[in-house]
Amino acid sequence: MRKYILSTLFIVSLLLSWSTHLSAQVNADTTQKSEKKAESFNAGNLIIDHIVDNHEWHIAEIGHTEVIIPLPIILVDQGKLVTFCSSKFEHGKSVYKGYKLETERNSDKGKIVKVVPGTMETDKSVKKPLDFSITKTVAGVFVSIIVMILVFGSVARSYRRNEGHAPKGLQSLLEPVILFIRDDIAKPSIGKHYNTYMPFLLTTFFFIFFSNLIGLIPIFPGGANVTGNIAVTLVLALFTFFIILIKSNRHYWIDIFNTPGVPWWLKFPLPLLPVIELAGLFIKPFVLMVRLFANITAGHIIVLGFISLIFIFGQMSVSLAYGVSVVSVFFSLFIDLLELLVAFIQAYVFTMLSALYFGMATESHEPATHNN
Numbered sequence: 001m002r003k004y005i006l007s008t009l010f011i012v013s014l015l016l017s018w019s020t021h022l023s024a025q026v027n028a029d030t031t032q033k034s035e036k037k038a039e040s041f042n043a044g045n046l047i048i049d050h051i052v053d054n055h056e057w058h059i060a061e062i063g064h065t066e067v068i069i070p071l072p073i074i075l076v077d078q079g080k081l082v083t084f085c086s087s088k089f090e091h092g093k094s095v096y097k098g099y100k101l102e103t104e105r106n107s108d109k110g111k112i113v114k115v116v117p118g119t120m121e122t123d124k125s126v127k128k129p130l131d132f133s134i135t136k137t138v139a140g141v142f143v144s145i146i147v148m149i150l151v152f153g154s155v156a157r158s159y160r161r162n163e164g165h166a167p168k169g170l171q172s173l174l175e176p177v178i179l180f181i182r183d184d185i186a187k188p189s190i191g192k193h194y195n196t197y198m199p200f201l202l203t204t205f206f207f208i209f210f211s212n213l214i215g216l217i218p219i220f221p222g223g224a225n226v227t228g229n230i231a232v233t234l235v236l237a238l239f240t241f242f243i244i245l246i247k248s249n250r251h252y253w254i255d256i257f258n259t260p261g262v263p264w265w266l267k268f269p270l271p272l273l274p275v276i277e278l279a280g281l282f283i284k285p286f287v288l289m290v291r292l293f294a295n296i297t298a299g300h301i302i303v304l305g306f307i308s309l310i311f312i313f314g315q316m317s318v319s320l321a322y323g324v325s326v327v328s329v330f331f332s333l334f335i336d337l338l339e340l341l342v343a344f345i346q347a348y349v350f351t352m353l354s355a356l357y358f359g360m361a362t363e364s365h366e367p368a369t370h371n372n
Contacts, residue, residue, distance in 0.1 A: 040315065041308075041311045041312060041314075041315055043304075043305065043308035043311075043312060046304065046308060047300075047301055047304045047305065047308065050225075050300070050304055051225050051228055051297055051300050051301065051304075052110065052225075053110065053135045053136055053137045053225075053229060054110075054135060054136040055071055055073065055086040055089070055101060055110075055112075055133060055135055055136075056068050056069065056070050056071055056086045056087070056091075056136070057069040057071060057136050057139060057220065057224075059219075059220050068087075069220070070085045070086045070087035071085075071086050071133065071134045071135060071136065071139060072084075072085065072086070072133060072134045073085065073086050073088075073112065073133045074131075074132040074133050074134070075099070075112060075129040075130065075131060075132070075133070076129060076130040076132065077114075077129035077130070082097060082099075082129070084096060084097065086101075086133070089101045095115050095120060098114055098115060098117065099112050099113065099114055099115065099129070100112070100113060100115050100120060100122075102122065108122070108128075111128060111131065112128070112129060112131055112133070113128050114126050114128070114129065136224050137224060137225065137226055137229045137231075137232065139221075139224065140211070140214070140215070140221075140224025140225070140226040141211075141224075141226055141232070143214060143221045143222075143224065144207060144210050144211045144214060144226060147210055147214065148206055148207065148210055151170065151174070151210075152206075154170055154171075155170055155171050155174055155175075158170065158171035159171065177205075178202065181198075181201055181202060181205055181351060182194070182198060185201065185348075185351055185352050185355050186198055186201055186355055189352070189355035189356045189358070189359040190355055190358050190359040190362065191359060191362070191363070191364075193362060194355075196247075197243070197355065197358050200239070200243065200354075201351050201354065201355060204236060204239075204240075204347075204350060204351055204354065205347045205348070205350070205351040206347070207236075208227055208236070208292065208346060208347035208350055208351075209343060209344060209347035211226040211227045212227055212296060212339075212342070212343030212344075212346060212347065213340070213343050214226070215227065215228070215296070215300075216336060216339055216340065216343065225296070225297070225300060227292055227293070227296045227346070228293060228296040228297040228300055229293070230289065230290075230293045233288070233289045233290075233292045233293040234289050236288070236289070236292070236350070237285035237286070237288040237289040238285060240284075240285055240288060240354045240357060240358075241282075241284070241285040243358065244281075244284075244357055244358065244361045247358065247361055247362055248361035248362065249361070249362055249363075249364070251363060251364065252360065252361045252362070252363070255277070256274060256277040256278055256281065257271075257274045257277070257278075258274070259273055259274070259277065284353075284357055287353075288350060288353060288354070291346075291349065291350075292346055292349075292350055295342060295346050296342075296346065299335065299338075299339045299342055302335050303332050303335050303336060303339075306328045306329075306331045306332045306335070307328060307332055309324055309327075309328045310324055310325045310328050
């Protein structure tokens, strides 16, 4: 079982990291710091720039020096592979190899586009290159992968060393959670075939949980908004959707297209109920995707909103900023503590709903046998 968990973890997480770039690229935080200081404080821009993806990982700003980790740029343009470092763009101020990082606040902001030769103008007459770059979100996914491999590798070694003995250390911390997912989520929701889905359920739960926790850490390598990226939650939901399609039995499709116990006039001549049931098949993964994305993103926005109040009132009066900062910091810490609970709840809800959908898709409808 442990081998299945680790192998499924690696494959799913790797696919998640690359799939981020198959969806539309989100806006990047590329506005120059010097320009920001000269402008009035804009809370909306600050919040958006912190929750979206980026082609570099901003660590800190010490004086006038920015500590930034540049990330790899990987492009496929007209069948040619183009690779270089994101530092070549100089935060969107430079063109490199005929490409630039769009900084204008439009639909292409944060995307890598081709420029008219000899200028900084976007060449709209050509297609944008396919972008497979390692962005901050992707790097955050890899951080979660590494943490999970280290954690579960340590737990697996503990099981081998302590076989037949009481669990110790990290093993004793995670074993109740694993048993909770098995006994309180998988078994009641899926039934006797629950063991087939345990690797996916455990992988999904711990990936979401660890990503949420790491995202709350304000210093590197934490702070990446992994589960607040809708591309990541989309792929997690698609995995659940495809497992439902692959593992569903005949009774599941009969219940969709010819629901028993329903009046015939709801099925013919206008198949009202089958249409609703079929729509529900697609609504389920959509709900999984949006629920996780919205809850995690909302938590980040609320915290940044409280912090922004300090700078908003600071433009009015320094003393007023000091007074507001006490309230803002208090509520920010409170929300952060609440987010620790949300990190677990969202992982639990996603895993629970996935298990319920698997149970619905594989329900046998066999008559119960009674022993006389």
